[in-house]
Amino acid sequence: MNTFVLKATAPALLLLASLSISATAQTASPNHAGTRVSEQKAQKRADYLEKRIRELHAKLKITDKQSTQWDAYAKTMRDNADSTDQAFRDRGQKLPTLNADEAMKSYADLAQLHADNMKKLAASFHALYGVLSDEQKAIADKLFRHEQEEHHHRRHK
Secondary structure, three states: OOHHHHHHOHHHHHHHHHHHHHHHHOOOOOOHHHHHHHHHHHHHHHHHHHHHHHHHHHHHOOOHHHHHHHHHHHHHHHHHHHHHHHHHHHHHHHHHHOOHHHHHHHHHHHHHHHHHHHHHHHHHHHHHHHHOOHHHHHHHHHHHHHHHHHHHHHHOO
16 A cells, blocks of 8 residues: 555544543443443544644645545545444443453454545545645645654554
8 A cells, every 4th residue: 555545544544543542431321420421422523524624624725626536536535434333332332241252243243344435535545645736745745644654653662
């Protein structure tokens, strides 16, 4: 896979990682207070995603001519976040009753979902990157490289 595409997906990786962590932390609660907290967390994640999409749109200076590819990329980000959130909620509900073998398989399923989502995101980004101007590509290259370096630095502190 193209190195740039991997770098370009760093923001999505960060987003999915943050969604995964927060979704894992929340387990299904039978009471209404727990449900309300889960809904509030889900709304916060959705708000963060929309903010991130708006920021990327502005920083990349997406034009009207690029809106089809941009919209596909943004939709992929939203769809991936939704499927990841749902998968973690489902796992959180089942986890208390899973044996070790089932828990390991469920974790592998989450990892596969993440890989599948990243392939979808990389494909939609590739289409977007193909219609960017040289100036926009330079912005994207710098933006995504910087974010990946920050992510790497945080993980290895």
